[in-house]
Amino acid sequence: MKIIVIGCTHAGTIAATEILKNHPDADVTIYERHNNFSFLSCGIALYLDGQVKRLEDMFYSSPDELRELGATVHDNHDVLKVNAKEHTVQVADMKSGEVFTDTYDKLIMTTGSSVVVPPLFGIDNSRVLLCKNYQQAQAIYNAAQKYHHIAIIGAGYSGTEFAESLSKTGHDVQMFQSRGQILNNYVGKRMSSWAVDLLRDHDITVHLEHRVTAFTGNDDGTLTIETNQGDFQTDVAIVSTGFVPNTSLLRGQVDIEKHGSLLTNKYMQTSDPDIYAAGDCAMVRFNPTGEAAYTPLATNAIRQAMLVAHNVFGNTYPYMGTQATSALKLFGTALATTGLTLEHAQAYGLNAQEVVYDGTWHRNTCHIRIH
Numbered sequence: 001m002k003i004i005v006i007g008c009t010h011a012g013t014i015a016a017t018e019i020l021k022n023h024p025d026a027d028v029t030i031y032e033r034h035n036n037f038s039f040l041s042c043g044i045a046l047y048l049d050g051q052v053k054r055l056e057d058m059f060y061s062s063p064d065e066l067r068e069l070g071a072t073v074h075d076n077h078d079v080l081k082v083n084a085k086e087h088t089v090q091v092a093d094m095k096s097g098e099v100f101t102d103t104y105d106k107l108i109m110t111t112g113s114s115v116v117v118p119p120l121f122g123i124d125n126s127r128v129l130l131c132k133n134y135q136q137a138q139a140i141y142n143a144a145q146k147y148h149h150i151a152i153i154g155a156g157y158s159g160t161e162f163a164e165s166l167s168k169t170g171h172d173v174q175m176f177q178s179r180g181q182i183l184n185n186y187v188g189k190r191m192s193s194w195a196v197d198l199l200r201d202h203d204i205t206v207h208l209e210h211r212v213t214a215f216t217g218n219d220d221g222t223l224t225i226e227t228n229q230g231d232f233q234t235d236v237a238i239v240s241t242g243f244v245p246n247t248s249l250l251r252g253q254v255d256i257e258k259h260g261s262l263l264t265n266k267y268m269q270t271s272d273p274d275i276y277a278a279g280d281c282a283m284v285r286f287n288p289t290g291e292a293a294y295t296p297l298a299t300n301a302i303r304q305a306m307l308v309a310h311n312v313f314g315n316t317y318p319y320m321g322t323q324a325t326s327a328l329k330l331f332g333t334a335l336a337t338t339g340l341t342l343e344h345a346q347a348y349g350l351n352a353q354e355v356v357y358d359g360t361w362h363r364n365t366c367h368i369r370i371h
């Protein structure tokens with residue numbers, strides 16, 4: 001059986017590795033548009049503040065390692081089209097420019113997600129940076145070596161982590177968040193206020209309810225950030241406003257959720273029985289509501305890929321769903337979250353209330369506040 005894997009960060013690396021470990025004779029071909037595999041985006045913030053010395057240490061696999069396991073590996077190859085009916089993929093070799101067609105029995109879509117690029121005037125200014133992959137992380141690091149004033153647009157997990165790291169390295173950091181709270185996918189208003197206070201205590205300027213409307217380059221090279229509440233100056237802006245699934249290859253060929261992610265059954269099989277999906281390109285079952293949700297996390301990507309590696313040979317291992325558990329360490333204080341926030345639960349129609357425990361935990365060794 002010939003299996004093609006498209007995309008090789010977490011989901012692709014794990015799917016290919018697991019298949020080849022359990023089925024050493026399997027015919028696995030990998031296409032990845034970059035020349036690096038398995039990049040840990042969660043290490044970017046650690047690299048920015050110097051806890052990780054080399055960004056190259058943020059990989060746990062490589063094209064050569066997968067070749068050694070027996071995969072046919074095509075890095076620097078971009079998949080241009082998938083024809084699900086014909087079981088073919090059209091691929092461009094990004095070095096030679098050659099375009100060719102390959103065939104599969106089973107296809108594993110692990111094309112992940114990209115940073116949302118808001119359609120704003122000036123978003124293409126060279127001082128406006130995006131951050132998810134290795135190349136983008138390196139660009140942010142280089143900019144941070146050169147410039148002092150850094151603005152972070154979007155205060156989700158990534159933006160908040162970047163703000164902390166860059167304030168630790170002595171940068172002047174401003175955050176812009178269109179909502180009245182930060183980390184809104186993960187925590188409620190009360191925990192957000194606590195986190196905002198913590199950021200402000202460390203001299204980070206947090207602009208809540210500031211919607212960025214444009215970026216304008218100034219003659220001296222600096223950047224003006226226009227918002228609904230006035231203009232602000234910075235040297236560089238990092239846009240971190242969420243992720244969109246990379247699924248255009250399958251548009252019109254399998255069932256896709258209205259925001260673009262692939263819908264699968266519990267075996268991570270799409271509506272085309274020969275196409276499986278794992279990671280940020282797919283919806284997951286969100287256990288607190290029992291419904292499909294988009295929660296782009298490496299933890300989900302890895303678990304789903306493990307299952308897909310078995311299920312392509314016959315649907316045996318269902319995905320148990322997720323609570324979207326995650327954690328963030330902010331200036332020495334851990335902030336962990338699982339399931340629904342109070343606001344999300346109420347918006348979902350649940351009769352939910354909040355209880356706060358503020359006290360010691362584990363024989364007085366640490367202080368904990370539970371919401």
Ligand SMILES: Cc1cc2nc3c(=O)[nH]c(=O)nc-3n(C[C@H](O)[C@H](O)[C@H](O)COP(=O)(O)OP(=O)(O)OC[C@H]3O[C@@H](n4cnc5c(N)ncnc54)[C@H](O)[C@@H]3O)c2cc1C
Pocket residue numbers: 006007008009010011012031032033034040041042043044045077078079080110111112113114131132133158246249278279280281296297298299300301326
């Ligand atoms: C700053 C930051 C911090 C994060 N921290 C955490 C964390 O602490 N914990 C956590 O669980 N998650 C974290 N995440 C999320 C995590 O990085 C993603 O959930 C994870 O990368 C998803 O892996 P994936 O393999 O599904 O997709 P991706 O990482 O998006 O990889 C998809 C791959 O597919 C390739 N590809 C796409 N289309 C094509 C094509 N047509 N042809 C060839 N190749 C293609 C891409 O080049 C890419 O390499 C973080 C993300 C960021 C940006």
